[in-house]
Amino acid sequence: MTTRAPAMTDVARLAGVSHQTVSRVLNGHPYVSDHTRLRVQAAITELGYRPNGAARALVTGQSRVIGVVAQNTTLYGPASLLAALEQAAAEAGFVVTIGSVGDLDDQSIAAAVERHLAHRVAGIIAIAPVESAGDALERLPRSIPLVTVDGDPHRSLPLVTVDQVAGAREATQHLLDLGHRTVWHVTGPPNWIDSAGRIEGWRETLLAAGAQVPPLIPADWSASAGFQAGQMLARMPEVTAVFAANDHLALGVLRALHEHGRRVPQDISVVGFDDVPEAGFFIPPLTTVRPDFKAVARMSLDLLLSQIADSGDHRDGLRQTIAPTLIVRNSASAPSI
């Protein structure tokens, strides 16, 4: 019925050569005469031939597929990362399979990794921003190339990460420089590495400036949690500056403050993190920290591809940190005395 797709032998027959010569042309081997190369290429286009990745993967033991393990790719950060990763991979001739997990616990991660392994991916990129994720990853055979993104800096896995500490430092310092006595911090979920880094950067900046370190306001990444935090902060007259661990949190804070009649930035300054595309259109436009997701993606892929190429144990000590940029808008200003 459906005539099967043309295989290499079909091309070879049409071009009057052996299938091995076709393979050589396809893989850019030397020692093929121009004449033959042209004939083969003509045959390929005539038949609409395209190599069978499965067969290739079988014989080489390795596919041009990269497995990405991620949780909740609906969040802005992971989604951006994934998109950038996919694009970078496509440029390098790889495709990306995604294995997302409901929870970032050990078992879910392990299952996602297993699924990728079953398909003999060439390597794995894990967007694993929580502490527990590392265990499953560390159990992986060292022969399979691996890069973690926004993972735990205390593990010895190859890691590419946004410099959370530096970003938080910039945000906090910016507020201090504007003249605020201290800065309050609404945090992300406690088990996320990103949260920890942002807390660290915030705290160390405060300490370095000799400012008082107020208690943390715990939250998750949602606008809803930000709103709750904001309701609390709005009732405390001594609060003049807030650093929210991400933009959605900041949005919630903004609305809570607005509802309580506290003006931003006149009464309270707010700074976020992520620079979501709509951050410039919050009320007021949000001063925030912009991570370079494209750079992170490119770097991760480079690291992975070099592991794939070397096919060796070059996993230790690989660590790349990408510094984010402060984007100044209108949500932070000098405090009114």
Place this chain on the structure above:
Amino acid sequence: MTTRAPAMTDVARLAGVSHQTVSRVLNGHPYVSDHTRLRVQAAITELGYRPNGAARALVTGQSRVIGVVAQNTTLYGPASLLAALEQAAAEAGFVVTIGSVGDLDDQSIAAAVERHLAHRVAGIIAIAPVESAGDALERLPRSIPLVTVDGDPHRSLPLVTVDQVAGAREATQHLLDLGHRTVWHVTGPPNWIDSAGRIEGWRETLLAAGAQVPPLIPADWSASAGFQAGQMLARMPEVTAVFAANDHLALGVLRALHEHGRRVPQDISVVGFDDVPEAGFFIPPLTTVRPDFKAVARMSLDLLLSQIADSGDHRDGLRQTIAPTLIVRNSASAPSI
């Protein structure tokens, strides 16, 4: 060095059976004694064996991989869809490879599809919300299972779609019911199918109510474009109700109105579309239309899997529409006369 992963023959040797019996156990064939089955399963776990997907794909001519073609998976809609799709696929034992494209033009789509085909995906789901995307898809051999999501209803490709028209109708009718004379519409990008559907629903509701149909305010999906549209609308005293084609657009409108001192909802009512997670924390909380992305994903996958199972030309006439829900918050109210 790296001892190669165990293959089926290794399992067979350990269990004292032929590799074919192992295969039978793996694929749940009948005519294997319980005794043997147990021995084989024990051997599998002992060796940590996992079947090689590439080999299986090679011999069956079909992998348990689904290719998703999408553009800009950073946008909330596509990202949600992708995540839901991935989850549904995982439950069915499939993995998802993503082939995102920079532009949704014919050529980019074709390239992404080609990449998927090279890996012998079992089927393709195209999130193809622009008109031009259909051409590349229609050229696909009919033997490969295909589902389009939010695609062009005028094509004969299998389609699962959010009922844009119904959603827009609900939004518009809601505003009319509140007592507004008419409703202005800020549109999405002109070549998107979604935009067209939302315009249609809006227009037909206005017409049915005998309301005047104001000119369209063209935009794209960004908060920035919404802001520009809002600046225009803010200067027009006759405008009392605005339906924005998505939430980010609405956010931009909200800020523009705020800057111009026009209160929402007292002076102008605004309704959005998408119900992004933070929509409830805009200022004011946004009344909007919520599509059920999970349902769309599940439906798409079902449609695809049934095509894969039947492996036949069941492609015509398949069409599923998922009605969205109006979420009423505070951004729309009766006009003050």
Place this chain on the structure above:
DNA sequence: GCCCATCGTGTTAGCGCTAACACTGACGCG
């Protein structure tokens, strides 16, 4: 003129798996 290196090409084996078929032994039936 001989040898060897180099180029260009073909031949063979085998990656890990499933499908098709072959085989064995136990059982039921007339």
Place this chain on the structure above:
DNA sequence: CGCGTCAGTGTTAGCGCTAACACGATGGGC
């Protein structure tokens, strides 16, 4: 007691490809 049936298992071929090797033709150095 011979025969067919069928559960349970093994044997073989081959999916489409690459790696390894084999082979003939050419040409340059002695």
